[in-house]
Amino acid sequence: MPVRRRLIAITLMAFWVLRLPMPGNALAAENRPTAFIHASLIPMTTATVLPDQTVVVEGNRITTVGPSGTTKIPANTKVLDCRGAFLMPGLADMHMHLRYDWTSDAWPVSPLKLYLANGVTTIRCFGPSGKTGRYGLAWRKEIDAGRLDGPRILTCGPALRGHFKENPEHIVIRQKYQQFDFIKIYSYVTRQEYHTILSTAKALNIYTAGHIPFQMGLDGVLAEGMDEIAHIEELLWEFSGMDRRRYFESEGEWMAYAIQTTFSQFGPLLELTPHEQEKKMDNLVIALVDKLKNRPIPVCTTLVIDDLIVQKLFDPDGFLKRPENRYMPLNYLEQFRMGREKHQLQFKGGEVFAPFKYMLDKKLLVALKAINLPLLLSTDAGTGSMGAVPGVSLHDELGILVENGFAPYEALAAGTVVASTIVKRMNGEDDFGTIVPGKRADLILLEQNPLHDVANTRKIRGVMAAGRWYDQQAIAQMLN
Ligand SMILES: [Zn+2]
Numbered sequence: 001m002p003v004r005r006r007l008i009a010i011t012l013m014a015f016w017v018l019r020l021p022m023p024g025n026a027l028a029a030e031n032r033p034t035a036f037i038h039a040s041l042i043p044m045t046t047a048t049v050l051p052d053q054t055v056v057v058e059g060n061r062i063t064t065v066g067p068s069g070t071t072k073i074p075a076n077t078k079v080l081d082c083r084g085a086f087l088m089p090g091l092a093d094m095h096m097h098l099r100y101d102w103t104s105d106a107w108p109v110s111p112l113k114l115y116l117a118n119g120v121t122t123i124r125c126f127g128p129s130g131k132t133g134r135y136g137l138a139w140r141k142e143i144d145a146g147r148l149d150g151p152r153i154l155t156c157g158p159a160l161r162g163h164f165k166e167n168p169e170h171i172v173i174r175q176k177y178q179q180f181d182f183i184k185i186y187s188y189v190t191r192q193e194y195h196t197i198l199s200t201a202k203a204l205n206i207y208t209a210g211h212i213p214f215q216m217g218l219d220g221v222l223a224e225g226m227d228e229i230a231h232i233e234e235l236l237w238e239f240s241g242m243d244r245r246r247y248f249e250s251e252g253e254w255m256a257y258a259i260q261t262t263f264s265q266f267g268p269l270l271e272l273t274p275h276e277q278e279k280k281m282d283n284l285v286i287a288l289v290d291k292l293k294n295r296p297i298p299v300c301t302t303l304v305i306d307d308l309i310v311q312k313l314f315d316p317d318g319f320l321k322r323p324e325n326r327y328m329p330l331n332y333l334e335q336f337r338m339g340r341e342k343h344q345l346q347f348k349g350g351e352v353f354a355p356f357k358y359m360l361d362k363k364l365l366v367a368l369k370a371i372n373l374p375l376l377l378s379t380d381a382g383t384g385s386m387g388a389v390p391g392v393s394l395h396d397e398l399g400i401l402v403e404n405g406f407a408p409y410e411a412l413a414a415g416t417v418v419a420s421t422i423v424k425r426m427n428g429e430d431d432f433g434t435i436v437p438g439k440r441a442d443l444i445l446l447e448q449n450p451l452h453d454v455a456n457t458r459k460i461r462g463v464m465a466a467g468r469w470y471d472q473q474a475i476a477q478m479l480n
Contacts, residue, residue, distance in 0.1 A: 033058045034469060035073045036443070039082035041065070042451060043435040044089050044417045047409035049449060055087060057441040060467035065435060080469070085461055086449050088412070089433050090121025090151075090442035092419040093394050095230060095300035095378030098128040098136045098155060102382075106329050111382055111390035112139070112150030113478040114327055118391030119457060121442035121465045122419070122432055125155035126209070126230055126300075127184050129383070133158045137179060144466070149478065151465060152432075152442070154181045154423065159210070160197060161251070162188030172200040182426055185210030185226065188254050190247065198224045207426040212237060214258055215244050218288075222295055227425065229299045231380070232364050233306070236357065238288050241265050259346075263353055270352065281363060289367040298374040298422045301414065303365065304397045305380050306358035308387045309343045312336070313351045324389040332384055342385050362404050369406065374422055377401070377415030398454045408454040441467040 034057045041053035043065070054071040056064040064071060073079065093115070102111050115123055128136045136155045142148035157175035160168055160183065172183055183201050185194065185208060194216055201208045202225075209228035212221050218238050221229075229235070240262035248254040269277055311319045316336075325333060335341050347354050368375060379397050381388035388396075394415065401411035420433030432440045447459035462471045470478070 033063070033074050033077040034441075034464070034467070035077045035079050036082050036087055036445070037073070037079055038068050039085060039087040039445070040449070041435060042086055042088040042412075042449075044409075044413065045434050045436065047407070047451065049086065049451060053087075055435060055443070057443075057464065057467050060441055062435060062437055062439050062441050065437060078469075080445075080462075082445060084447075086446040086456075087435065088444050088446065088450060088457075089416045089435055089439075090444055090463065090465065091119050091394055091412075091415040091457070092122035092124065092377065092423075092432065093120050093379055093381065093391075094124050094376035094415070094419050094422070095126045095302055095380055096123050096390065097380070097382040098123075098125040098133070098139075098153070099382060099384060100128070100130045100135050101329075101384075103139075106331075107327070107384070108330075109327055109479055110150075112143075112148065114389065114391040115151045116149060116391075116463055116465055116470060117460075117475045117478050118394065119444035119460050119463050120151055120391050120394055121440075121444075121463070122152045122154065122423075123382075124181075124378075124423070125153065125382070126380075127159035127186075128155060128157070131158065133180070134178065146468065152440070154426070156180050156182045156184040156209070159184040159186045160189060160193075161186040162190065162193060162213075163249075163251070164193065168193050168197050169200045172197055172206070173204065176201075176204045176206045180206075182207035182209055182227075184230070185213065187211040187214050187258070188248075188251055189213045189215070191215045191220065194220070194224060198226065214242060214254060215247075217244055218291060220244075222291065222297070227297070228376075228422070229297060231302045232299055232361050232368065233302070233357070235288060235299075235364055236360060237262060239265055239284060239360075259350075263350060266353065266356060270356065281360060285360070285363045285367050289364065289371060292368070292373055293371050296373055298376055299368060300376045300378040301365065301397060301401065302378050302380045303358075303361055303400045304388055304393050305386060306354075306361050307396065307400060309347065309354045310358055312341065312343055312387060313347055313354050319387065324392045327389050327392070328387070329384040332387070336387070341387070365401070365404055369410075374418055375401075375414050376419055376422060377411070395455070395458050398457060402454045408451050411454055412450060412457070 036055045039053050041050040052068045054068045140153040143150040157180040183206055194213055207227045210230050212218055212234045242258055242261040377397055379388050379393040381390045381393045398411045402408055416433035420430050424430035432442050441464055443464040445462040446456055447461055448456040450456040
């Protein structure tokens with residue numbers, strides 16, 4: 001190769017190497033506007049597609065939306081031709097968990113990148129691992145400043161699980177002033193502790209969400225006024241015959257008691273014919289959901305976990321063959337092969353209850369939707385301990401909602417426009433989930449229309465998070 005050509009090649013290669021994803025490099029915020037032109041727009045304000053639209057983004061916000069023929073694009077704009085593609089708001093996983101090891105090599109790909117690559121631009125953590133959970137707040141800062149790739153992070157502090165070593169009032173006050181977004185309450189909190197937590201949170205005007213504590217039950221929670229329920233499956237404990245005055249010194253004993261009293265309630269049902277089973281369950285579900293008719297408390301769906309439990313117990317080979325396993329922590333799959341995975345242990349000897357529980361949760365989903373309760377798209381992923389792959393599992397959840405009677409638009413709304421209105425109750429900002437001027441520039445560009453087939457949310461041509469654009473090449477690089 002002549003010297004001159006070789007020099008050029010080396011220079012080009014050096015340039016290329018410098019552009020490889022060093023921390024923070026791919027992300028310098030666009031300091032010029034971006035315009036998506038000729039897009040089929042799914043603004044999520046209604047269940048329609050607007051043909052041939054232009055969306056202009058400046059900084060991290062959408063500034064203009066209008067027909068491509070008449071919408072002016074500012075000078076010096078980076079233009080993305082979206083002919084044939086569909087532009088929709090980025091998705092939110094409204095119940096997941098941050099783990100301190102996300103940026104370590106415990107994960108083949110950091111979940112922060114997995115979320116982005118899958119079009120998930122907002123994540124809301126229902127309890128970060130670790131003592132203080134403050135790394136989540138630090139990541140949020142780094143992402144907001146454009147120094148780290150990742151979705152927008154909303155998070156509570158470490159969950160208030162019960163068996164407190166200090167007055168829970170102090171924990172609520174501390175988490176509020178540490179800038180956590182809400183307080184997460186867990187199953188083992190006693191009545192007195194629950195009352196303290198709720199009254200402190202109300203006085204400080206901080207949002208509360210969580211499990212239905214065993215001592216409280218749904219009636220108790222509704223009476224005290226918790227803002228949100230963490231899972232549909234929390235309602236299942238209402239079918240248990242548990243004595244709500246009981247107290248146990250350990251979490252293990254408490255959970256064993258709850259499971260045992262619930263299973264023994266359902267045991268006789270399993271003797272009935274499927275038709276009789278269905279009828280009995282329908283009546284139970286209707287009576288329960290009736291309590292929520294005039295109480296529009298949001299509930300996170302997290303049904304993909306039920307789906308996974310059934311697969312793990314009844315089709316372990318199929319589970320091990322999932323292509324997305326390549327993104328799970330290696331030690332997780334090892335535990336699974338040895339039969340020591342969380343749900344393998346939890347359902348040991350009671351495997352038959354898993355599909356039954358899933359069926360009940362699906363019935364609850366349908367009944368809650370029928371009374372227009374705000375349902376929030378969510379997966380419980382992120383812990384690395386249950387098999388739900390961050391980002392990928394949110395698309396599974398969408399599929400489950402549609403299989404159970406949601407129109408694709410309704411399923412997508414649970415992770416966009418509805419999610420944002422609930423976040424407003426939490427932090428006062430309704431700033432994502434639709435494509436209108438003023439909203440965050442969190443967008444997904446899709447090959448095909450997700451309102452026809454919700455699985456089309458997997459066919460991603462590019463993702464914009466807070467105004468930063470990741471094309472297919474950038475996404476492939478993140479997943480590498
Ligand atoms: Zn959770």
